[in-house]
Amino acid sequence: MQASLPAPPAGAAPERGLPVLPELAARLAGAAARSEPEPAGGGFGLLAAACGYWARRGLPTDPGHVVAAPGAQPLLLALLAAAGGDVLLTRPCAAWYAPLARLAGRTAFHVPVPAECGGVPDPFALLETVRRIRAEGGRPRVLLLSVADDPTGSVAPPELLREVCEAAVAERLTVISDETWRDMRHDPRGTVFLGPAEMWPEDVVVLTDLAGALTPTAWPVAVARFPATGRGPVLRARVTTALTAVRAELPPPVAEAAAYALAEPAPVRARTAAAVRLYATLATAARERLDDLGVLSRPPEAGPYLYADLGELRDALAARAITDSVELEAHLSAALGRPVPGGHRFGDAPDDLRVRLSTPPLLGTTDDQRQRALDSPDPLALPEVGAALTEFASAFRRLAAG
Numbered sequence: 001m002q003a004s005l006p007a008p009p010a011g012a013a014p015e016r017g018l019p020v021l022p023e024l025a026a027r028l029a030g031a032a033a034r035s036e037p038e039p040a041g042g043g044f045g046l047l048a049a050a051c052g053y054w055a056r057r058g059l060p061t062d063p064g065h066v067v068a069a070p071g072a073q074p075l076l077l078a079l080l081a082a083a084g085g086d087v088l089l090t091r092p093c094a095a096w097y098a099p100l101a102r103l104a105g106r107t108a109f110h111v112p113v114p115a116e117c118g119g120v121p122d123p124f125a126l127l128e129t130v131r132r133i134r135a136e137g138g139r140p141r142v143l144l145l146s147v148a149d150d151p152t153g154s155v156a157p158p159e160l161l162r163e164v165c166e167a168a169v170a171e172r173l174t175v176i177s178d179e180t181w182r183d184m185r186h187d188p189r190g191t192v193f194l195g196p197a198e199m200w201p202e203d204v205v206v207l208t209d210l211a212g213a214l215t216p217t218a219w220p221v222a223v224a225r226f227p228a229t230g231r232g233p234v235l236r237a238r239v240t241t242a243l244t245a246v247r248a249e250l251p252p253p254v255a256e257a258a259a260y261a262l263a264e265p266a267p268v269r270a271r272t273a274a275a276v277r278l279y280a281t282l283a284t285a286a287r288e289r290l291d292d293l294g295v296l297s298r299p300p301e302a303g304p305y306l307y308a309d310l311g312e313l314r315d316a317l318a319a320r321a322i323t324d325s326v327e328l329e330a331h332l333s334a335a336l337g338r339p340v341p342g343g344h345r346f347g348d349a350p351d352d353l354r355v356r357l358s359t360p361p362l363l364g365t366t367d368d369q370r371q372r373a374l375d376s377p378d379p380l381a382l383p384e385v386g387a388a389l390t391e392f393a394s395a396f397r398r399l400a401a402g
Contacts, residue, residue, distance in 0.1 A: 015339075015358060017217035018275060018374060019367040023267045024215065024257045031256035038255045040244040042068025042223070046255045049262035050208075050223040056264070057182075059197055059206070061225050065232065067239050068255070071220030072180065072209035073100060074248045075239070076144075079205065079224065080104040082238035083174055085141025086133055090121050092307065092346035092354075094150045094178070109133060109140070110347045114160065118152030118298070118307065120145045123163040130171045143173045147195060148181040148302035151346050151356040153283060155185060155301045158194040165196045169203050174231060180209040181303040183272055186280035190301060202227045205235065212304075213275075214261040214268065221250060221258040274374045279304045282359035285380055289393040293400045304360055307343075310353040316402035317353060324350040335395040336361075362388040 038046075047063035054061045069075035073096055080087060081104040089097050091110035101108040111121035111129050121129075126143070133140045145164070147156045156164075168175050177196045185193060197204040206225040211217050224239070226232040243249075250258070261268050283300035290297055296309040310317060310328065322328050325342030332340035338361050343354030363370045364384040373379040380386065 015217060015360060016365075017212055017360060018271075019371045020216050021267060021271050023265070024261060027260045028219075028253040028257040031253040034252040034256075036252065038250045038252050040247065040249050041240040042066065042250065043255060046223075046250070046259045046262070049259040050225070053208075053262040053264065054206070054225055057195070059195070059201070059225065062228065065226045065228050065236060066223060067226070067236055067243070068221065068223045068250060068258070069243055069248050070222075070250050070254070071211065072096075072178075072207060072222040073220075074243065074246070075222045075224055076100050076176070076207060077104055078239040078242040078248070079176060079207070079235070080106050080142065081242055082235050083142045083176075085139040087142045087144060088121070088126065088129060088140060088173070089144055089347060090119060090146075092118060092151055092343060092348050093144070094146065095341060095345040095356075097144055098347060106142075107138065113152075117149070117154040117156045117160070119147055119149030119154060120156045120161055120164045123160075123167045126164060127167050127171070130173070140171070141174060142176060143168045144176045144178065145196070146178040146180070147193060148179065148185060150181060150303060151305055152298055152307040153300040153303050153305045154298045155191040155193060157191055161194055161196065162199060165200055165204075169200050173203075174235070175200070175204045176207055177204055178207045178209075180207075180213055182208075184213055184276055184279060184304075185302045186276060186283070186300060197225065202230045202232070205232075210258055210261060214272070215254075215258055219254050219257065221254055223262075271374075278363075278374055278379055279359060281379055282362050282385075285389055286357060286359060286362070286392060289389065290396060293393075293396050295396060295400075304358055306357040306359070307346075308355050308357055310355070310399070313400050314353060316400055319402040320399065322353075322399075325352060325354055326350055328353055328355055331399075332395060335398070336392065362392065364388070 046068050047066045050066050051061040077100045087101045087106045087108045089110050091112050098108050111125050114122045130140045175196050197206050209222045211220050226236040294312045297306045325344045329342030340355050344350040363373045369384050
């Protein structure tokens with residue numbers, strides 16, 4: 001039996017995102033009087049909008065192969081329950097993957113990521129892990145990966161992803177590709193985003209959480225694209241049945257707003273572009289301050305996160321009685337006044353002194369402050385952002401000093 005993780009930091013709350021886009025708020029308000037419930041799995045309008053979203057990214061899709069749910073967590077839970085067998089996760093991976101695998105009654109195995117990126121396993125380690133599981137009587141059935149990754153903020157290069165997917169398909173694994181942050185790549189001229197479904201459309205389920213990237217974090221909504229053949233139709237039917245059983249339906253106003261966001265009209269495209277610029281600026285500034293203190297992290301390429309490794313400061317941390325990521329999490333959460341989850345929550349060993357750092361808290365605490373940062377050509381010059389970065393650097397400087 002797997003050991004349970006420590007409780008989240010005391011007082012932790014869902015992270016506040018960017019201000020609600022006015023056009024999205026108008027869509028939500030306009031549908032507030034709808035009394036007809038949204039079907040479990042999503043209504044036609046929302047599913048058709050998701051198909052258009054994927055078609056613009058080179059993945060032609062039929063609404064009959066899409067499912068929507070009130071958040072990525074219930075959708076992934078239903079997916080893992082429907083797929084059966086054991087689940088392979090990367091180390092590290094998003095903090096919510098492993099608990100959902102356990103909740104679905106699936107054994108999860110972590111596979112280390114390669115040195116150049118997170119989100120996908122080392123292909124040789126993947127094959128070795130699959131064969132070991134089978135030799136011990138297990139049934140590996142699912143590989144869950146994230147090309148634009150939470151927690152590392154990296155983007156997997158296409159050649160590596162191809163090797164991983166070739167290995168997974170050869171071992172008859174269903175690949176679930178979490179593509180939540182694909183549109184939040186910091187440099188469009190950087191690492192090319194190539195999704196697994198573009199290479200193996202009949203073996204890959206694409207999962208996209210709209211909350212945070214396209215819709216406000218407080219409006220949970222996610223969509224999944226299933227293969228048209230093979231196991232795809234059966235998986236979709238099982239997932240829809242599970243969502244129906246627990247009434248995991250989207251509120252009609254949220255479904256209306258999500259359909260609008262997925263259609264990507266000009267206001268949504270402009271907000272996405274502004275969010276990408278802001279996250280890139282903040283993540284780069286935060287990483288520069290960490291680099292100056294000897295704290296390692298991969299160059300940020302997508303989304304709002306940095307994954308920091310304080311292993312080089314182990315002696316200085318030990319002087320403060322910080323010897324693992326549990327203690328490091330507690331210390332930094334108290335020092336910064338917000339949750340700073342340790343690497344143990346992402347599948348790393350507690351002895352590895354790692355934490356995930358989120359950049360939106362650097363924007364201030366009010367919607368007005370966050371909107372100013374979105375609109376500013378130089379958000380780092382804003383007083384609240386400058387003060388937050390100074391406090392951020394000071395917390396790590398004190399740790400480095402021992």
